[in-house]
Amino acid sequence: METQLTWYGQSAFKITTATGKLLLIDPWLTNPVFARGKEELAALDLLIDPWLTNPVFARGKEELAALDHVDLILLTHGHSDHVGNAVEIGQRTGAKLVSNFDLNAAMISVLGYPEAQAGNETTGHLGGELSLLDGAVTVRFVPAWHGSSIQKEENAPPFYAGNPTGLLIALRDGPTIYHTGDTDLFSDMALVSRFNDIDIMLVCIGDHFTMGPARAAEAVKLVNPRMVIPMHYATFPVLTGTPEAFDGELKKRAVKAELRVMKIGETITLPRSETA
Ligand SMILES: [Zn+2]
Numbered sequence: 001m002e003t004q005l006t007w008y009g010q011s012a013f014k015i016t017t018a019t020g021k022l023l024l025i026d027p028w029l030t031n032p033v034f035a036r037g038k039e040e041l042a043a044l045d046l047l048i049d050p051w052l053t054n055p056v057f058a059r060g061k062e063e064l065a066a067l068d069h070v071d072l073i074l075l076t077h078g079h080s081d082h083v084g085n086a087v088e089i090g091q092r093t094g095a096k097l098v099s100n101f102d103l104n105a106a107m108i109s110v111l112g113y114p115e116a117q118a119g120n121e122t123t124g125h126l127g128g129e130l131s132l133l134d135g136a137v138t139v140r141f142v143p144a145w146h147g148s149s150i151q152k153e154e155n156a157p158p159f160y161a162g163n164p165t166g167l168l169i170a171l172r173d174g175p176t177i178y179h180t181g182d183t184d185l186f187s188d189m190a191l192v193s194r195f196n197d198i199d200i201m202l203v204c205i206g207d208h209f210t211m212g213p214a215r216a217a218e219a220v221k222l223v224n225p226r227m228v229i230p231m232h233y234a235t236f237p238v239l240t241g242t243p244e245a246f247d248g249e250l251k252k253r254a255v256k257a258e259l260r261v262m263k264i265g266e267t268i269t270l271p272r273s274e275t276a
Pocket residue numbers: 079081082182209232
């Protein structure tokens with residue numbers, strides 16, 4: 001089997017490795033686009049691209065219920081559009097939580113993530129690399145310029161959750177994936193590819209809370225991945241960045257990376273690393 005990547009909308013992805021391990025990143029499956037039907041979406045007056053009417057986006061709850069085996073849940077920061085359904089999935093599947101030290105503590109104490117599934121072996125911090133699942137997956141925490149706090153529910157007071165991070169996920173048989181988390185552009189992004197060739201960069205483009213298309217294109221230029229997949233857009237009306245604008249900004253900069261725009265709910269087969 002080849003490695004598979006599914007996008008659930010916003011920054012939520014599922015990676016199924018070649019050996020059948022299942023990883024979730026920022027698993028907000030019940031996000032407004034993936035979770036709701038067409039009519040409800042129209043009523044919400046969200047920005048609707050034609051591809052959002054893909055029938056799979058109505059399946060957030062069903063997909064959530066169907067996830068019975070998850071090995072790892074990886075989080076970039078504590079905001080609710082990233083923590084998403086992590087606690088529910090963790091409780092049901094026994095998935096281990098992969099996050100930085102402060103976020104880990106907040107996930108356990110504020111949201112009740114099972115402590116036995118969030119120990120030191122899957123907890124790290126900026127610059128550190130974890131070898132997980134018997135070496136099948138390595139994860140490095142890299143910087144992101146954003147905030148990070150956890151709220152028990154909407155309008156509840158925020159709890160400290162440390163620095164936000166990006167995630168560098170290297171699968172043993174390839175590929176190597178860089179998930180930027182929520183961030184602005186910063187020049188040190190170029191360092192991410194100093195130690196690893198990046199096969200796939202998952203980059204936020206929505207603007208307003210993160211970088212928009214132009215700054216995201218500049219980030220791709222710094223990282224120089226083989227393929228780039230945009231994320232963190234179209235979920236809320238304020239996220240105005242679009243894949244079309246992003247494409248234009250990439251072209252303006254003559255960025256070589258292949259742009260792959262995923263549909264919400266779509267699964268693609270990932271190419272192996274060139275070096276693997
Ligand atoms: Zn976000």
